[in-house]
Amino acid sequence: MKKKFLLVAAATFFLGSTMAQTPVLPEGMEILTPDGVTLTTSDVNSYDKAKNMVIAGSKENGYKLYFTAQDAEHGEELWVSDGTAQGTHMVKDIYPGEVSSNVSYITRFNEKVVFQATANDDEGGELWISDGTEAGTQLISDINLIGGSEPMGFVQINENQFIFAAKDVESITYHTNGEPQWWLWISDGTAEGTSMLKDCFVKYPGTQLNNMRTHFVRCGRKVFFKADTKDLEYGETLWVTDGTTEGTFPLGDLNKTVTDENTGYTASARIDWMTNFKNERVFFCAFSDEYGNEPWTSDGTVEGTYVIADMQEGLDANNLPRGAGTYTATAFGDHVYFRGSHPQFGMELFRTDFTKEGTQLVKDINVNPTESGTASSQAAIFCEFDGVLFLQAQTGTNADLPGNYGIELVYTDGTEEGTKVPQSDLNEGVGNNAAWEGIVASGSFYFRAQDQTPPTGSSQYWELFSMDSKDEKPRKVADLGEGADFVHTLRNLNGDLVFTSKIIPALFKYHYRKPGYDPNKDVEDMDPDFGPEQTAIQDVETKNLLTIYPNPAQDLVTINTPNKIIGCTVADLTGRIVIEQKGDKKTISISDLAKGTYLLSVSTSEGKLDSKLIVE
Numbered sequence: 216m217k218k219k220f221l222l223v224a225a226a227t228f229f230l231g232s233t234m235a236q237t238p239v240l241p242e243g244m245e246i247l248t249p250d251g252v253t254l255t256t257s258d259v260n261s262y263d264k265a266k267n268m269v270i271a272g273s274k275e276n277g278y279k280l281y282f283t284a285q286d287a288e289h290g291e292e293l294w295v296s297d298g299t300a301q302g303t304h305m306v307k308d309i310y311p312g313e314v315s316s317n318v319s320y321i322t323r324f325n326e327k328v329v330f331q332a333t334a335n336d337d338e339g340g341e342l343w344i345s346d347g348t349e350a351g352t353q354l355i356s357d358i359n360l361i362g363g364s365e366p367m368g369f370v371q372i373n374e375n376q377f378i379f380a381a382k383d384v385e386s387i388t389y390h391t392n393g394e395p396q397w398w399l400w401i402s403d404g405t406a407e408g409t410s411m412l413k414d415c416f417v418k419y420p421g422t423q424l425n426n427m428r429t430h431f432v433r434c435g436r437k438v439f440f441k442a443d444t445k446d447l448e449y450g451e452t453l454w455v456t457d458g459t460t461e462g463t464f465p466l467g468d469l470n471k472t473v474t475d476e477n478t479g480y481t482a483s484a485r486i487d488w489m490t491n492f493k494n495e496r497v498f499f500c501a502f503s504d505e506y507g508n509e510p511w512t513s514d515g516t517v518e519g520t521y522v523i524a525d526m527q528e529g530l531d532a533n534n535l536p537r538g539a540g541t542y543t544a545t546a547f548g549d550h551v552y553f554r555g556s557h558p559q560f561g562m563e564l565f566r567t568d569f570t571k572e573g574t575q576l577v578k579d580i581n582v583n584p585t586e587s588g589t590a591s592s593q594a595a596i597f598c599e600f601d602g603v604l605f606l607q608a609q610t611g612t613n614a615d616l617p618g619n620y621g622i623e624l625v626y627t628d629g630t631e632e633g634t635k636v637p638q639s640d641l642n643e644g645v646g647n648n649a650a651w652e653g654i655v656a657s658g659s660f661y662f663r664a665q666d667q668t669p670p671t672g673s674s675q676y677w678e679l680f681s682m683d684s685k686d687e688k689p690r691k692v693a694d695l696g697e698g699a700d701f702v703h704t705l706r707n708l709n710g711d712l713v714f715t716s717k718i719i720p721a722l723f724k725y726h727y728r729k730p731g732y733d734p735n736k737d738v739e740d741m742d743p744d745f746g747p748e749q750t751a752i753q754d755v756e757t758k759n760l761l762t763i764y765p766n767p768a769q770d771l772v773t774i775n776t777p778n779k780i781i782g783c784t785v786a787d788l789t790g791r792i793v794i795e796q797k798g799d800k801k802t803i804s805i806s807d808l809a810k811g812t813y814l815l816s817v818s819t820s821e822g823k824l825d826s827k828l829i830v831e
């Protein structure tokens with residue numbers, strides 16, 4: 216009851232804030248959600264955040280937007296939109312009534328989405344799939360039979376399967392450090408095609424939290440992720456999977472700093488900013504005892520995993536290896552661009568071709584002098600548009616010095632002479648425009664920024680701006696209300712921009728086509744590229760099947776499995792075994808058990824099988 220009260224109270228608060236402002240919208244912009252409906256999308260700038268807005272579909276059938284929203288009657292549930300007000304609606308009341316189903320980590324899987332949701336308090340958060348219809352929104356598998364499996368970190372690995380991290384009965388009781396573990400799973404979207412792939416401790420999002428984009432990265436038909444063995448040998452290191460058990464393994468112990476002299480176990484490599492480069496290799500940042508925090512790369516083999524360059528050599532004041540760091544990594548052309556540290560130029564824009572010699576400063580953007588050289592621009596890349604990379608960078612805050620504009624838009628084509636500083640002075644003087652979260656829709660560039668400095672103590676304004684070409688001064692698309700709009704989560708839905716706002720948490724759509732719009736070239740590719748097609752897809756084992764009946768039951772339960780039974784146990788939700796039976800027996804008496812949910816574990820010639828048992 217307490218949970219329900221809190222959710223209704225939250226809904227009332229947000230609904231009130233939604234109704235508080237009536238924005239004046241520009242031509243082509245409309246609100247798609249009905250009155251009284253509040254989007255619960257997080258304003259965190261991440262592609263795989265817990266409360267997300269996700270596009271799924273195909274070129275042939277079009278695309279839909281999936282998101283979470285709540286109203287007073289249903290709580291927070293899964294919603295869908297086809298880009299029209301009539302086609303924007305709740306998909307299904309997964310947890311019936313006012314209580315939220317807590318839909319989280321919505322992720323595209325071809326023309327559907329997969330996500331975590333809670334249908335009742337007994338099951339907890341489990342694995343769900345939806346095609347945008349009520350009938351097509353279903354539980355895939357109840358993975359954790361004595362609680363929620365809380366699946367997350369979904370990544371589609373090929374045309375037919377996705378991987379994710381989840382908890383099951385074994386992983387939550389494998390207490391090496393007193394905490395439950397998420398292990399690696401794979402699914403084709405069906406119960407029969409869902410299985411545990413590797414009993415490794417998947418770290419999501421992991422030790423490093425600088426990456427605001429994604430924490431699992433697909434590269435061709437492999438997925439790179441952060442994990443440890445279930446015995447915690449590495450702390451955290453880079454792993455790879457091709458969707459098979461034998462093809463899932465760690466790519467070396469990158470940080471060999473010993474944390475336990477008795478076992479020889481080592482410290483976390485603090486993996487971050489993993490970036491797919493042309494489906495050939497992944498770029499990432501890692502900490503090692505030899506180099507500190509530096510850029511690395513991997514082709515998915517141990518031999519092909521190496522530090523690219525030691526950009527900050529030597530030791531720091533604490534006698535630890537210096538590190539250049541790596542931030543906002545983005546693939547562009549034949550290089551990966553990133554922000555790194557240089558002893559003379561500070562934190563600036565670099566690029567690499569994965570060789571030490573090919574890791575170079577693109578341009579010293581902030582040329583204000585310091586004792587060691589020049590100041591840092593803190594370059595932060597956020598979008599490719601019109602043949603260049605756009606970033607925000609600090610040009611300087613001294614209004615008396617030339618070339619000081621504060622944090623403004625900059626773009627680069629990869630050369631020093633092709634780097635324009637600034638692209639424009641949106642927040643005139645030395646005020647910060649703080650541009651971020653760029654997206655291209657129908658050949659136009661949209662991003663959130665500010666053209667004025669907020670009052671002291673206030674946050675950024677995050678208003679919506681756009682451009683039709685790289686040298687055009689950004690124009691404000693809309694002003695939703697007085698002060699900060701806090702627009703966020705910009706997405707391309709069938710060529711139109713969709714987004715939401717912190718001050719008006721509704722779903723907005725903006726239909727605009729630039730002068731000279733050409734549908735033959737100004738349409739973005741919305742589909743994943745898995746590289747050359749492979750026919751060998753992991754077969755799901757079918758021999759380890761277990762069914763029990765009746766279930767729910769009162770007196771006697773029949774066990775049905777094609778394997779030879781060695782014995783079985785029944786445990787309560789605390790893990791305490793309340794019944795133990797040995798031998799190849801097909802029935803088990805439960806007449807002495809109290810009503811409730813139990814775990815039936817059957818030991819067979821092919822391994823252990825588990826099933827949830829409900830006693831009435």
